[in-house]
Amino acid sequence: MTWRKNTVKTALIVTSLIVVAVVCRILSHLSSIPLVADKALNVVRTLVYFGLFAGWGVSLRRRVVQVQVRKLLSIVVVLILVWLTLRAVKYYFFTDETVIRYLWYAYYVPMMFIPAIALLVALSIGKNEGYRLPHFAFLLLLPPLIISALTLTNDLHQFVFRFPQSAAVWSEKDYSYGPGYALALILGVSSGGAALIMMFAKSRLPRNNPALWLPIVPFALAAGHAVLYALRFAPAMAIGWDLAAFECLAFAFFLESCIASGLIQSNTRYEDAFRALEGLSIRITDADYAVRYSTGDNESVPVDVLLRAESAPVEYKPGKIVHNLPIRGGRAVWTEDVSALALLHEKLATAKQELTERNEFLIYQYREEEEHRTVEEQNRLYDLLQSKTQNQIDAIRELIKDYDAAKTSSQKRRALARIVVLATFVKRRRDLALLSESGTVVEESTLRSALAESYKALSLLGIKGAFAVTIDSLKADEAAEAYDFFEAVAETATEAINYLNVHIYPETGRLVVSATLSGPADLKRLSSLYPSLFAKADEDGTHLRLTLEGGGV
Helix, strand or coil: CHHHHHHHHHHHHHHHHHHHHHHHHHHHCCCCCCHHHHHHHHHHHHHHHHHHHHHHHHHHHHHECCHHHHHHHHHHHHHHHHHHHHHHHHHHCCCCHHHHHHHHHHCHHHHHHHHHHHHHHHHHCCCCCCCCCCHHHHHHHHHHHHHHHHHHCHHHHCCCEECCCCCCCCECCECEECHHHHHHHHHHHHHHHHHHHHHHHHCCCCCCCHHHHCCHHHHHHHHHHHHHHHCCCHHHHHCHHHHHHHHHHHHHHHHHHHHHHCCCCECCCHHHHHHHCCCCEEEEEECCCCEEEECCCCCCCCHHHHHHCCCCCEEEECCEEEEEEEECCEEEEEEEECHHHHHHHHHHHHHHHHHHHHHHHHHHHHHHHHHHHHHHHHHHHHHHHHHHHHHHHHHHHHHHHHHHHCCCHHHHHHHHHHHHHHHHHHHHHHHHHHHHHCCCEEEHHHHHHHHHHHHHHHHHHCCECCEEECCCEEEHHHHHHHHHHHHHHHHHCCCCCCEEEEEEEEECCEEEEEEEECCCCCHHHHHHHCCCCEEEEECCEEEEEEEECCCCC
16 A cells, blocks of 8 residues: 555655664764764764654644644654754864753753653644643643753752762763652653553554554653663663663654554545545545545546536536545545435425425315305304394385385385384394304493484384493393393384383393383283393383393403
């Protein structure tokens, strides 16, 4: 695979450069080598290390996805380059022991901060691409800051390094370790170990993957060398002259192995990732549409189709749509199979048509039923109104016959007047019937208006009188019953009275209709219509009193 070939190639180049640097170091320590050659070999060795770590830093910025992890690793690279710079300046540019000593102290600034920053890297792993560490997390930088400050001010307290009091000049050639050095060693090893443990804990990779355990090797080398060097172990001291290069390489290999094993996410291994995709047809091409990466299910698309797809997706086969988007350095091309969607769309369109037709049928059916119910309701109301006023309508027909048969004008006027009285009742009674159907509560003015119109019609027959309605409001059916009783009294006594007084009022929860006539009434007929009717006749006329069930509202 291309990724593995590139990895092997890079590893060979890095190994070769490290070998060159080691050979330069060995040759520079030969006693027979000239001074100029020694300086030249040391410069070459320094440039090799600078090139290696600078190139590694550039590759990190291209490979690491998470922004904060990328920034933190860049800081690690800068600290390594600072460390190597201090080392080069110390050996090549100064001979004063005091300056050399402080440059040696300065080694411990990057030495302390690199493991601490690795711990911040571990805290950032597993977060989203734009994640930022909370401010309190940077308190982890406080211990290395304190150790660095103690080391740089060691001449004042000798807490980290101790020098013989008898020495004329303090030098790294004659010293012992103080408690501060033990703290520095513990802090560096524990920070790196905590970072590694946290990366393992956050990793979702299978534990049986051998590559997952790869970072342990460089970490163990770096930590073991630091401990053995502090214990003055001879083999460790043998490479101590190049301590900076060794620790930098070990820590760089540690972080790089974390990336290679997947503990630190990166955007490498494109080819393997693309081949692992199934059921997709994706290609990454250069600007000339030469394929660089492709999925296993990739299908060939003509270049002319790809060119047309640059402006908008193109359907080049039934159910196949080509998408073409620009990316840095080339194009991303993928084919979308929409045949299933097209089939689903067709089914949905058919279902929509069926639902539309069914909906139209239901609307038609509803309208037909609504019209049928409307006609039924109209017929019912018509029958209701007819039943309430049928007797008056029949009486009007007979009066029309009487009018036609009348011989004198007075007879005609009398017939017309009675027709007006009955027609007025029919009109007003139908209004009350419609109000009764809706259960409406009516004001007393409604009943008063009906009575007033009826009294106006009765005046054509020479019948006078007065009426009173002393209830604020009542149900429409109660008003209709009261008006029915008034009409029945008026009809049975029309020929024998010249006045009719009516009073409608509530009494103990019931509605009472009281009527007084100037003459006799057909009490037999009224009693048959209203069994609860109370009637009394005296020299003042006939007194009628009907108690209805309702009493208003």
